[in-house]
Amino acid sequence: MSHIDETLDFIPVRIAVLTVSDTRSFEEDRSGATLVKMIEEAGHVVADRKIVTDDRPLIRDQLKDWIADENVDVVISTGGTGLTGRDVTVEAHRDVYEKEIDAFGTVFTIVSMQKIGTSAVQSRATGGVAGGTYLFALPGSTGACKDAWNEILKLQLDYRHKPCNFVQILPRLDEHKRRK
Template identity: 70%
Template sequence: MPGIDESRPFIPVRIAVLTVSDTRGLDEDRSGNTLVERIEKAGHILADRKIVRDEVELIQAELKAWIANDEVDVVISTGGTGVTGRDVTPEAFEALYEKSIPGFGELFRMLSYQKIGTSTIQSRSTGGVAGGTYLFALPGSTGAVKDGWDDILVHQLDYRFMPCNFVELFDRLQEHQKRTKS
C-alpha cells in the first residue's frame, strides 16, 4: 500500500515556482501563491519565484538559469498549458527535457477528469528532467495547482513516500553524463 514510511527522514526539496502569464503580477497570482503556501506547509524550501510572459524564450531563459543553479532541485510552473495561441509552456519545457515523464501529465489529467470531466483534455500539463532538475508544468487555475500538488507532487517530492518517489532518484538523474565521460 502506498504511503509515508515514518522510519525514513523527511528531506526538504528546494523548489522554484514559475508563473507564466501576460497579465498577472505577484499580488494577483493566486495560483502561484497557492503553490508557494503548499510547498512551505509541506516543509520544502522555496528556492525562487518568478513571473514571466507567455513567450518560449523567456520561459526557457528562466528554466535554464534554474537548471544551472545547484540551489534548485525542482521547478513547478503554473499557467500557459492550454491550447490557445499564447499557451507555449509545454513547448518551452519539452524542448529542454533530457527525459520526459509522460506519466505526470497522464496522471494529472486522469485525476482532473474526476473533477472537471472532459474539460481536462485542454490541459497539456507536462513533466520531465533536465540537468538533474525536475520540471513540472501545471495549468494556471488554482484548482489545477491544488490537484497537481495535493494529489501528485506532495507525495512524489517526499522522500518518505513509498514504494518510490522522485527524491530518492536525485543522485541518479545525471548517470548518462557519467557514462559518456568514461
C-alpha cells in the same frame, strides 16, 4: 500499496515556482502564491519565484537558469498549458527536457477528470527532467495547482513515500554525465 514510511526522515527539496502570464503581478498571482504556500507547508524550500510573460524563449531561458542553479532541485510552472496561441509553456519545457515523464500528464488528467470531467482534455500538463532537475508545467488555475500538488507532487516529492518517489532518485538523474 502507496504509503508514507514514518520511520524515514523527511528530506526537503528546493523548489522554484514560475508563473507564466501576460497579465499577473505577484499581488494577483493566486496560483503561484498557492504553490508557494503548499510547498512551504509540506516542509520544502521555495528556492525562487518569478513571473514571465507567455513567451517561449523567455520561459525556456528561465528554466535553463534554474536547471543550471545547484540550489534548485525542482521547477514547477503554472500557466500557459492550454490550447490558445499564447499557450507555449509546454513547448518551452520540452525545449529543455532530456527525458519527459510521460505518465505525469496522464496521472494529472486522471486526477482532473475526477474534478472537472471531460474538460480535463484541454490541459497539457507535463513533466520532465533536465540537468538533474525535475520540471513540471501545470495549468494556471489555482484548483489545478492544488490538484497536481496534493494528488501527485506532494507525494512524489516526499522521500518517505513508498514504493518509490522522485526524491530517492534525484541524485542519479544526471549520473550519465559523470566520469566513470
